[in-house]
Structures are given as C-alpha cells and as structure tokens.
Amino acid sequence: MNCIFCVAAVETRDHIFFECTVASSLWSALFSLNGLQFKHHSWDAFFDLAAACWKGKSPLTTIMKIASNALIYTIWKERNKRLFQSQSSTVAEMFIAIKELIADKKEDPKERARLGLHSKQNRKGRHFFSIALNA
Numbered sequence: 001m002n003c004i005f006c007v008a009a010v011e012t013r014d015h016i017f018f019e020c021t022v023a024s025s026l027w028s029a030l031f032s033l034n035g036l037q038f039k040h041h042s043w044d045a046f047f048d049l050a051a052a053c054w055k056g057k058s059p060l061t062t063i064m065k066i067a068s069n070a071l072i073y074t075i076w077k078e079r080n081k082r083l084f085q086s087q088s089s090t091v092a093e094m095f096i097a098i099k100e101l102i103a104d105k106k107e108d109p110k111e112r113a114r115l116g117l118h119s120k121q122n123r124k125g126r127h128f129f130s131i132a133l134n135a
C-alpha cells in the first residue's frame with residue numbers, strides 16, 4: 001500500500017512518521033519552534049536519540065515525550081481519517097492539533113501535578129528543550 005499522504009512511496013513506519021513530506025514538515029515545524037533543525041529521518045534514529053537524551057522526569061523529558069507522542073498520534077489519526085473516512089486536514093491544521101494536544105496535556109491540573117509542571121518549570125523546560133535537541 002502506498003502512503004496516503006504523498007502516494008509516491010510505500011507506506012512504511014519510517015516513511016509515514018519521518019520520511020514523508022507531511023511528517024518531515026511537522027517535525028521541522030515542531031523543532032523550529034525552538035530554533036532547531038530536525039535531523040532524525042527514521043523511527044530507530046529518532047527513538048535512539050529519545051532513549052539516550054530523555055531520561056527521568058525533567059521538564060525537557062516531559063515536554064519531548066508529550067510533543068513526540070502528540071506528533072505521532074496526529075499523523076496516525078490523520079492517516080486513518082483519510083483512509084477510512086475520506087476526510088483530510090492540511091499540514092497546518094495537523095500542526096495546530098499537535099500544539100493543542102501538548103497544551104491540553106500541560107494545562108490539565110492533574111496531569112500537570114503528576115508531571116511536576118508549573119509555569120516556571122515550563123519556561124525552563126523550553127530552554128532545556130532547545131539545548132538537548134542541539135546536542
């Protein structure tokens with residue numbers, strides 16, 4: 001089966017979540033929020049980085065896990081929407097959905113408490129986010 005987004009390549013895990021122009025646009029947009037370039041173009045390369053860098057419960061780890069999960073979830077949801085409901089969203093709409101998922105997770109009081117997030121840590125977290133992704 002070919003990719004539902006670009007139709008130009010076979011649908012593989014690496015393709016739909018990293019290589020496809022839709023996925024790489026979303027990752028690049030997410031990274032560029034922090035002035036960074038996205039360089040991990042496969043599932044294994046990305047999760048090797050995640051496993052190496054995002055340990056424990058630091059604000060960075062928390063934010064990166066939420067953001068990565070939100071992005072992957074949004075791509076999979078959009079893929080299924082196109083495939084099974086013949087509906088589609090633009091990349092811009094998908095990016096808004098990702099940011100809303102991140103915000104929802106961070107704004108839920110129980111979730112925030114569980115994650116040890118408060119406003120000061122969020123600001124610090126964004127700073128750490130930039131540093132770690134540059135490494």
Ligand SMILES: [Zn+2]
Nearest residue numbers: 003005006020
């Ligand atoms: Zn594609």
